[in-house]
Amino acid sequence: MLEEMTGAEMVVRALKDQGVEHVFGYPGGAVLPIYDALFHQEDLRHILVRHEQGAAHAAEGYARSTGKVGCLLVTSGPGATNVVTGLTDALLDSVPIVCITGQVPTHLIGSDAFQECDTVGITRHCTKHNYLVKTVADLPRVLHEAFHVARTGRPGPVVVDIPKDVQFARGTYARPRDNQHKTYRPRLKGDLGKIKAALALMAQARKPVFYTGGGVINSGRHAAMLLRELVHLTGFPITSTLMGLGAFPASDAQWLGMLGMHGSYEANLAMHDCDVMVCVGARFDDRITGRLDAFSPNSRKIHIDIDPSSINKNVKVEIGILGDCGHVLEDMVRLWRETASRADKSALAAWWRTIEDWRAKKSFSYRNSTEIIKPQYAVERLYAAVKDRNHYITTEVGQHQMWAAQFFHFQEPNRWMTSGGLGTMGYGLPAAIGVQVAHPDALVIDIAGEASILMNMQEMSTAIQHRAPVKVFILNNEYMGMVRQWQELLHGGRYAESYTAALPDFVKLAEAYGAHGIRCCDPGKLDEAIAEMIAAPGPVILDCVVSKEENCFPMIPSGKAHNEMLLGETAEDIGGVIDEKGKALV
Amino acid sequence: MPDSSTSHYPAAPKVEPVARHTLAVTVDNEPGVLARIAGMFSGRGYNIESLTVSETEHASHVSRITIVTSGTAHVIEQIKSQLERLVPVHGVRDLTIEGEAIERELALVKVAGKGEHRVEALRLAAAFGARTLDATLTSFVFELTGTTDEIDRFIAMMTVVGLVEVSRTGIAAMSRGAEGM
Numbered sequence: 179m180l181e182e183m184t185g186a187e188m189v190v191r192a193l194k195d196q197g198v199e200h201v202f203g204y205p206g207g208a209v210l211p212i213y214d215a216l217f218h219q220e221d222l223r224h225i226l227v228r229h230e231q232g233a234a235h236a237a238e239g240y241a242r243s244t245g246k247v248g249c250l251l252v253t254s255g256p257g258a259t260n261v262v263t264g265l266t267d268a269l270l271d272s273v274p275i276v277c278i279t280g281q282v283p284t285h286l287i288g289s290d291a292f293q294e295c296d297t298v299g300i301t302r303h304c305t306k307h308n309y310l311v312k313t314v315a316d317l318p319r320v321l322h323e324a325f326h327v328a329r330t331g332r333p334g335p336v337v338v339d340i341p342k343d344v345q346f347a348r349g350t351y352a353r354p355r356d357n358q359h360k361t362y363r364p365r366l367k368g369d370l371g372k373i374k375a376a377l378a379l380m381a382q383a384r385k386p387v388f389y390t391g392g393g394v395i396n397s398g399r400h401a402a403m404l405l406r407e408l409v410h411l412t413g414f415p416i417t418s419t420l421m422g423l424g425a426f427p428a429s430d431a432q433w434l435g436m437l438g439m440h441g442s443y444e445a446n447l448a449m450h451d452c453d454v455m456v457c458v459g460a461r462f463d464d465r466i467t468g469r470l471d472a473f474s475p476n477s478r479k480i481h482i483d484i485d486p487s488s489i490n491k492n493v494k495v496e497i498g499i500l501g502d503c504g505h506v507l508e509d510m511v512r513l514w515r516e517t518a519s520r521a522d523k524s525a526l527a528a529w530w531r532t533i534e535d536w537r538a539k540k541s542f543s544y545r546n547s548t549e550i551i552k553p554q555y556a557v558e559r560l561y562a563a564v565k566d567r568n569h570y571i572t573t574e575v576g577q578h579q580m581w582a583a584q585f586f587h588f589q590e591p592n593r594w595m596t597s598g599g600l601g602t603m604g605y606g607l608p609a610a611i612g613v614q615v616a617h618p619d620a621l622v623i624d625i626a627g628e629a630s631i632l633m634n635m636q637e638m639s640t641a642i643q644h645r646a647p648v649k650v651f652i653l654n655n656e657y658m659g660m661v662r663q664w665q666e667l668l669h670g671g672r673y674a675e676s677y678t679a680a681l682p683d684f685v686k687l688a689e690a691y692g693a694h695g696i697r698c699c700d701p702g703k704l705d706e707a708i709a710e711m712i713a714a715p716g717p718v719i720l721d722c723v724v725s726k727e728e729n730c731f732p733m734i735p736s737g738k739a740h741n742e743m744l745l746g747e748t749a750e751d752i753g754g755v756i757d758e759k760g761k762a763l764v
Numbered sequence: 765m766p767d768s769s770t771s772h773y774p775a776a777p778k779v780e781p782v783a784r785h786t787l788a789v790t791v792d793n794e795p796g797v798l799a800r801i802a803g804m805f806s807g808r809g810y811n812i813e814s815l816t817v818s819e820t821e822h823a824s825h826v827s828r829i830t831i832v833t834s835g836t837a838h839v840i841e842q843i844k845s846q847l848e849r850l851v852p853v854h855g856v857r858d859l860t861i862e863g864e865a866i867e868r869e870l871a872l873v874k875v876a877g878k879g880e881h882r883v884e885a886l887r888l889a890a891a892f893g894a895r896t897l898d899a900t901l902t903s904f905v906f907e908l909t910g911t912t913d914e915i916d917r918f919i920a921m922m923t924v925v926g927l928v929e930v931s932r933t934g935i936a937a938m939s940r941g942a943e944g945m
């Protein structure tokens with residue numbers, strides 16, 4: 179069906195045809211025709227943010243919590259440069275978003291026109307792909323292709339830069355029928371021969387472990403369910419990266435907790451000592467591997483990943499299976515059943531006994547207090563209060579983020595939104611707004627640090643305007659705690675610039691925005707404060723004043739191996755553990 | 765040397781052999797595609813020793829990029845995977861592992877001089893099979909097609925007899941035999 183319309187109308191139309199219901203954005207000269215087209219319709223809701231970075235993170239939160247593509251719309255020049263951090267964040271965490279940017283009219287491109295910047299040049303390195311659309315005839319195809327590229331394969335951010343004259347120009351709109359791209363065709367099905375070889379290896383394993391990641395979340399709920407099935411069928415222990423939390427339920431007996439720099443003792447030791455590692459949709463990030471030459475030295479490794487460049491990038495694997503982990507897991511479950519495979523029962527039992535010994539270390543334990551709120555305790559109480567509700571958690575970046583990962587137990591995929599790869603302070607509040615827009619009736623909480631929250635605090639105003647009742651749970655330690663911890667361990671306790679001085683009064687700040695503010699300093703009153711936060715109908719900031727000098731343990735110091743982890747009680751010996759070379763690693 | 769077991773670095777700069785590979789990359793000839801490829805190399809810290817681009821199938825907007833790069837086997841594998849995941853890339857072939865590919869470069873070489881140098885320049889050009897594209901009483905412009913080594917040697921010779929300027933195309937390469945890309 180061909181229809182004649184302007185380029186701006188095509189944008190709105192293509193978004194609707196792609197099933198977009200919400201677009202986060204901020205207007206400006208170069209996108210006014212598109213805003214005009216939005217004005218004339220009611221299906222597409224625009225969420226006005228207060229800073230374009232907020233729009234990008236909101237779109238990420240929206241996408242990650244729904245599995246759909248998040249969408250944002252910003253103007254040329256400063257609008258486009260303000261989204262660069264958000265785009266990079268989405269690239270590193272494989273989050274599908276489409277960002278539409280306005281551009282100066284085609285005949286002015288290259289002339290340093292008002293609010294001109296080379297958007298495709300600037301965003302080339304922080305997008306999965308980007309487009310400058312120079313004629314209206316290309317616009318329908320490019321818009322649909324952008325969604326296709328963002329959503330499929332290894333998901334990621336895509337920018338479509340549209341000059342203003344192209345927005346005004348008239349052309350014919352048709353929804354492209356097939357999305358068979360000329361060059362871009364991600365592979366979904368895994369090679370059956372390799373899958374069989376992987377299963378054979380797993381059946382011989384004596385000390386196996388599943389190491390899973392964000393790829394399982396990317397693949398969709400279906401993949402998480404298949405993963406659960408395979409883990410139960412095999413009886414193997416399972417750990418996950420920060421990005422994969424929730425794909426496997428934390429309450430399950432086979433769950434070892436998160437692995438990596440701040441992961442559990444049992445997860446990291448299982449990784450170090452295993453003989454067969456099954457990596458599903460994780461990318462052997464340096465927060466996971468620690469010292470590469472000491473990473474799981476005696477294991478044979480299977481890696482299932484949709485991106486060929488992830489396989490053998492950091493760690494060499496014996497069996498690399500290229501494909502969508504949903505498809506591959508389906509084949510694995512089926513074949514494991516068909517061949518009635520089973521792992522060596524007695525070897526597995528012995529392996530589990532070893533793991534239980536490690537587990538007995540209780541590596542996440544901390545010394546609680548009746549005087550002052552411990553941050554770990556705060557997260558535990560928050561979890562207890564919300565676990566039976568329909569909830570979603572976002573975080574900022576720092577110690578609070580790690581405590582959230584350790585003490586909040588995720589049972590379902592898509593419930594946990596955090597900035598892992600880029601580690602963007604200021605991610606959590608706008609992401610929470612994006613989640614809330616997608617799930618208006620859910621309880622959405624940003625577990626925040628007092629420093630991070632100030633980076634995108636302005637989005638409180640967005641929450642108020644759009645009646646997004648997000649709750650900001652600040653673990654206020656008056657420090658950039660994660661920085662302070664590194665300074666304590668690596669720089670002789672010289673706390674250069676990591677004290678967050680001149681903090682605002684968060685209760686008054688909440689009130690200034692028209693939100694509800696609560697402060698809690700007493701562990702005895704914490705449950706009450708959390709209950710008040712949950713019960714409040716609108717946005718809330720709970721300023722939870724916690725102990726200032728708590729460190730996040732366990733911790734694998736930079737450049738150390740998994741079995742050289744520091745545990746809480748040994749905190750005092752840490753000073754000498756990291757040598758000069760270790761300090762150079764971050 | 766610190767004992768590697770006490771070092772906090774991954775035993776990183778293991779001296780692994782570095783090899784030179786010639787990659788043929790077919791791409792959709794859309795604006796910015798070269799920037800994407802070159803930017804991927806610089807952004808990820810890979811080498812480009814030579815890069816040539818030109819449209820090869822006008823009707824289907826396909827261009828061929830020939831890249832000569834060097835790295836360890838692991839780095840070369842990464843480079844190929846990273847190229848393949850760029851959206852406008854049709855395909856990547858590593859001509860080096862497919863057996864001895866044919867590689868040619870074209871160079872334009874300007875020399876100036878008088879007397880004995882002038883005679884020697886002409887004699888060398890003839891010996892290398894270079895064509896004379898331009899001649900004045902004091903200068904020549906030669907054209908030479910050959911392997912990179914041949915051209916390097918020719919230029920080295922010309923330096924002695926009065927080299928003024930060189931312009932090289934970079935490498936065009938193709939696998940031997942009947943099979944196409």
Ligand SMILES: Cc1cc2nc3c(=O)[nH]c(=O)nc-3n(C[C@H](O)[C@H](O)[C@H](O)COP(=O)(O)OP(=O)(O)OC[C@H]3O[C@@H](n4cnc5c(N)ncnc54)[C@H](O)[C@@H]3O)c2cc1C
Pocket residue numbers: 270271272331332333390391392393394396397418419420421422436437438439440441458459460461462463465466482483484485488501502503504575576579580597598599600601602660
């Ligand atoms: C302060 C701080 C501390 C941190 N500490 C830790 C820590 O202790 N532990 C930890 O785990 N992380 C930690 N992180 C996060 C870490 O930096 C990485 O972001 C994270 O480990 C990467 O997770 P991932 O390997 O699951 O990869 P992701 O970034 O989620 O990548 C997913 C992988 O799956 C693949 N994939 C995508 N879709 C599919 C599909 N459909 N099918 C198959 N494969 C697919 C992708 O190609 C990619 O290789 C920390 C971050 C911060 C900011």
Ligand SMILES: Cc1ncc(C[n+]2csc(CCOP(=O)(O)OP(=O)(O)O)c2C)c(N)n1
Pocket residue numbers: 574575576577578579601602603626627628629630631653655657658659660661
């Ligand atoms: C945009 C940005 N700038 C700097 C950093 C480096 N950084 C990582 S954690 C951190 C401190 C965060 O402090 P806070 O939000 O109070 O969290 P805490 O660690 O105290 O829980 C900093 C500065 C970052 N991750 N992101």
Ligand SMILES: [Mg+2]
Pocket residue numbers: 576627628629653654655656657658659
């Ligand atoms: Mg703090």
